[in-house]
Amino acid sequence: MKTKAEIEEKIRVFSLELAAELGEISGEEHGSPFAALEMLAAEIGDQLSCELLTQQSRMKNEMRLPESECCCPKCNGPGELKRLRQRDVQTIRGTTELTEPEYHCQQCRRSSPYSIN
Numbered sequence: 001m002k003t004k005a006e007i008e009e010k011i012r013v014f015s016l017e018l019a020a021e022l023g024e025i026s027g028e029e030h031g032s033p034f035a036a037l038e039m040l041a042a043e044i045g046d047q048l049s050c051e052l053l054t055q056q057s058r059m060k061n062e063m064r065l066p067e068s069e070c071c072c073p074k075c076n077g078p079g080e081l082k083r084l085r086q087r088d089v090q091t092i093r094g095t096t097e098l099t100e101p102e103y104h105c106q107q108c109r110r111s112s113p114y115s116i117n
């Protein structure tokens, strides 16, 4: 895992690239070029937050989990991994797509996203 300073450096480098690609910002819609840039920067921050949550969830759940690590929320028995499903979730930064495993319990004949601990 990267340190906070390493992540800040990565963001700084990425921001430099974005700033160069954005070029001149017109302030017509927002009153001033700075206000327009502030709005755009906030949108980019929101998009980055949502994308980070989506990718973290996908990476974490695409590693197939051993059956013994999950159990049915009803009977506590083992579940069989059925599929990974995507679900849109509203966050304070916008909508993000979470990936979660769906397990099937043969005893209860039910499928659900079990909590994995």
Ligand SMILES: [Zn+2]
Residues within 6 Å of the ligand: 072, 073, 074, 075, 076, 077, 105, 106, 107, 108, 109
């Ligand atoms: Zn069950």
